[in-house]
Amino acid sequence: MTTLPEWLSDNRDTTALAAMLSPASSQSIETLAAESRAITLRRFGRTMTLYAPLYLSNYCSSGCAYCGFASDRKTPRHRLEPDEIRRELAAMKKLGISDILLLTGERTAAADFDYLQRSVAIAAEEMQRVSVEAFPMSVNEYRALADCGCTGITIYQETYNRERYEALHRWGPKKDFIARLETPARALEGGIKSVGLGVLLGLSDPVQDALSLYRHVRHLGRRYWRAGMSVSFPRMRPQTGGYEPPFPVDDLLLARIIFAFRIALPDTELVLSTRESATFRDGMAGLGITRMSIESRTTVGGYCESENEESKEKTGKGQFEISDDRTAKEFCAALRRQNIEPVFKNWELSYNGPSSSITLATQPKKEEPCH
Amino acid sequence: MLQMITIDLNGQQQPLTPGSTVIDLLAVIGSDGKSVAVVVNDCIIRPENRPSHLLQEGDRVELLIFAGGG
Amino acid sequence: MDSLQIGSYTFSSRLILGTGKFSNSTVMLDAVRASGAQLVTVALRRFNREQAEDDLFGPLSAIEGITLMPNTSGASTAAEAVRAAHIARELSGSPFIKVEIHPNPQHLMPDPIETYEASRILAKEGFLVMPYIAADPVLAKRLEEVGCASVMPLGSAIGSGQGLATSEMLNIIIRESGIPVIVDAGLRSPSEAAHAMEMGCEAVLVNSAVAAAGNPQAMAEAFAEAVAAGRKAFRAGLMQKSGFAVATSPLTSFLGTH
Numbered sequence: 009m010t011t012l013p014e015w016l017s018d019n020r021d022t023t024a025l026a027a028m029l030s031p032a033s034s035q036s037i038e039t040l041a042a043e044s045r046a047i048t049l050r051r052f053g054r055t056m057t058l059y060a061p062l063y064l065s066n067y068c069s070s071g072c073a074y075c076g077f078a079s080d081r082k083t084p085r086h087r088l089e090p091d092e093i094r095r096e097l098a099a100m101k102k103l104g105i106s107d108i109l110l111l112t113g114e115r116t117a118a119a120d121f122d123y124l125q126r127s128v129a130i131a132a133e134e135m136q137r138v139s140v141e142a143f144p145m146s147v148n149e150y151r152a153l154a155d156c157g158c159t160g161i162t163i164y165q166e167t168y169n170r171e172r173y174e175a176l177h178r179w180g181p182k183k184d185f186i187a188r189l190e191t192p193a194r195a196l197e198g199g200i201k202s203v204g205l206g207v208l209l210g211l212s213d214p215v216q217d218a219l220s221l222y223r224h225v226r227h228l229g230r231r232y233w234r235a236g237m238s239v240s241f242p243r244m245r246p247q248t249g250g251y252e253p254p255f256p257v258d259d260l261l262l263a264r265i266i267f268a269f270r271i272a273l274p275d276t277e278l279v280l281s282t283r284e285s286a287t288f289r290d291g292m293a294g295l296g297i298t299r300m301s302i303e304s305r306t307t308v309g310g311y312c313e314s315e316n317e318e319s320k321e322k323t324g325k326g327q328f329e330i331s332d333d334r335t336a337k338e339f340c341a342a343l344r345r346q347n348i349e350p351v352f353k354n355w356e357l358s359y360n361g362p363s364s365s366i367t368l369a370t371q372p373k374k375e376e377p378c379h
Numbered sequence: 380m381l382q383m384i385t386i387d388l389n390g391q392q393q394p395l396t397p398g399s400t401v402i403d404l405l406a407v408i409g410s411d412g413k414s415v416a417v418v419v420n421d422c423i424i425r426p427e428n429r430p431s432h433l434l435q436e437g438d439r440v441e442l443l444i445f446a447g448g449g
Numbered sequence: 450m451d452s453l454q455i456g457s458y459t460f461s462s463r464l465i466l467g468t469g470k471f472s473n474s475t476v477m478l479d480a481v482r483a484s485g486a487q488l489v490t491v492a493l494r495r496f497n498r499e500q501a502e503d504d505l506f507g508p509l510s511a512i513e514g515i516t517l518m519p520n521t522s523g524a525s526t527a528a529e530a531v532r533a534a535h536i537a538r539e540l541s542g543s544p545f546i547k548v549e550i551h552p553n554p555q556h557l558m559p560d561p562i563e564t565y566e567a568s569r570i571l572a573k574e575g576f577l578v579m580p581y582i583a584a585d586p587v588l589a590k591r592l593e594e595v596g597c598a599s600v601m602p603l604g605s606a607i608g609s610g611q612g613l614a615t616s617e618m619l620n621i622i623i624r625e626s627g628i629p630v631i632v633d634a635g636l637r638s639p640s641e642a643a644h645a646m647e648m649g650c651e652a653v654l655v656n657s658a659v660a661a662a663g664n665p666q667a668m669a670e671a672f673a674e675a676v677a678a679g680r681k682a683f684r685a686g687l688m689q690k691s692g693f694a695v696a697t698s699p700l701t702s703f704l705g706t707h
Contacts, residue, residue, distance in 0.1 A: 021624065023686055041700040230627045233590045259704050291703030389495040409498045414506035416493075416540040421532070423539050441495065443536055444504045447477060448492025448522050449467030449607065449634070449656035 132157025150198025199362025467656025646679025
């Protein structure tokens with residue numbers, strides 16, 4: 009059994025975060041909210057960066073106990089072909105979206121690296137910013153993605169508790185805890201400019217996972233100091249697989265975790281998806297969250313207006329249920345009512361390409377076509 | 380009359396008998412050589428090479444020690 | 450044991466002492482001994498037969514547990530600093546080199562570009578490079594990247610006694626650094642040294658504050674005690690400062706009753 013890396017138990021500066029998250033903490037939620045808001049205002053102003061997910065494929069080789077797309081689930085499988093991708097992108101652009109997250113399941117023959125790379129290239133033609141949440145890749149694969157226009161990789165450890173992790177990831181490549189743990193570092197090594205980390209709250213002790221997640225962010229930040237970082241807070245929702253989270257996290261605890269992260273990581277983007285309710289999202293906007301998804305579809309594709317019964321059958325159910333199903337227009341209006349400016353474009357295409365760094369400077373640039 | 384050679388020692392002219400080695404120079408100026416670095420024309424002359432290193436006319440020699448500093 | 454680790458060297462003292470500006474070498478050596486410092490800086494100077502007693506190599510090496518850290522003071526380019534480093538290593542046998550390049554004699558601020566270049570070269574040659582820099586967080590990471598053994602950001606200008614004027618930047622450097630951060634320059638009092646240690650510095654370098662004190666030996670002792678106290682406090686976990694704001698109307702009512 010490979011030994012766990014030292015940084016996973018590094019307590020160099022976890023005191024403040026641990027104090028805020030401790031059940032015995034004397035800091036009220038209102039106090040934390042106020043401090044979190046003050047820091048958010050100073051560092052990010054009154055803005056909310058907006059993005060939308062596009063599921064390219066729900067083929068999957070893994071057997072995660074908690075996921076509706078696990079390879080043993082009976083959901084119909086589909087992957088978007090290039091013309092379908094283009095149609096989805098056009099539909100998303102009509103909604104104002106220009107920052108997208110492309111998703112696939114774990115690596116399969118149907119949705120492999122080449123498929124992903126081609127899809128990234130297509131998306132980079134239409135969108136201002138392309139991030140990917142897919143399967144762990146090699147440093148060279150990440151470099152190729154960076155060359156094709158991907159500037160962000162999201163990869164959740166799900167849980168930093170090794171025993172729990174191994175119990176939940178029953179088969180497939182995702183079963184390897186250490187390989188998963190090292191993925192964000194590989195992405196950064198490959199020149200991807202920012203990574204998004206997170207745990208799936210509900211799978212394990214949330215306070216311990218939060219501390220490990222914090223250590224991960226700090227560790228990567230020291231090593232890849234030019235990198236952008238973001239932290240998401242996906243919380244187990246009722247889903248098509250029927251998995252009951254053993255450590256359910258209520259609104260109060262989730263809010264506390266988010267405030268504590270804002271205070272402990274003042275410059276880190278904090279992300280909330282449409283898994284959460286409109287009330288919760290509206291409440292957290294301006295208090296600590298700086299990036300949110302909108303108009304989300306968690307089925308494959310799903311943005312095309314031409315959606316009929318036939319294609320619904322093809323795409324099947326989503327990976328998780330959406331709680332906030334407001335349109336972009338409605339959501340932006342809600343933000344504006346709170347004096348928060350919705351930001352659809354927070355990137356410039358000329359920033360695309362691999363990150364420059366000492367380690368990369370010695371690598372010859374691979375001149376391979378993106379298509 | 381013996382023709383002296385002249386070297387530049389720490390920025391100043393220093394006469395020496397021809398055929399002088401670094402060791403001879405150190406003796407002339409009163410250094411025991413123990414805590415001195417010797418640099419001749421930008422080359423560091425290690426202690427083991429000092430007895431054999433001959434000095435030539437016009438050589439630039441720096442003799443350096445450790446002194447107080449922050 | 451909580452020792453300072455630099456390269457393969459382990460030091461129990463986290464006070465590094467500079468040897469400049471003392472009235473004479475006897476006072477300086479007494480101060481070094483009193484401070485318990487195990488790493489001391491020295492400068493290269495031309496041998497002068499009229500001042501043969503200025504040589505410190507012998508007397509310093511005689512103090513038990515001492516490792517010399519020569520500096521490149523006097524150099525104003527990377528090339529000069531590299532040359533000085535080679536000469537210094539030849540003389541001392543120590544792999545430590547404090548890369549100190551300050552071309553402007555008015556304020557003695559370090560040149561970041563020459564410092565980076567010299568550090569890059571010397572680190573490759575196997576020196577334990579200790580670069581003296583302004584408290585620039587990005588420069589600190591770049592120096593770490595090229596293999597420096599530590600970074601030594603200034604607290605304030607050399608000899609100015611302005612203390613930890615750069616504390617905001619120091620905090621960032623300390624937080625982000627993967628190598629020891631050693632505050633060097635500008636400290637005036639032991640309490641400032643303790644504060645630097647409480648912030649998370651791995652060591653402090655002090656020179657003028659001791660050399661210019663009324664009683665350098667006693668001041669050296671005071672600094673040693675302060676550095677130890679500050680480190681102990683850091684390790685003990687200082688209590689959180691509560692500077693939390695209080696909103697005028699509740700922010701979290703959307704979470705329901707709590």
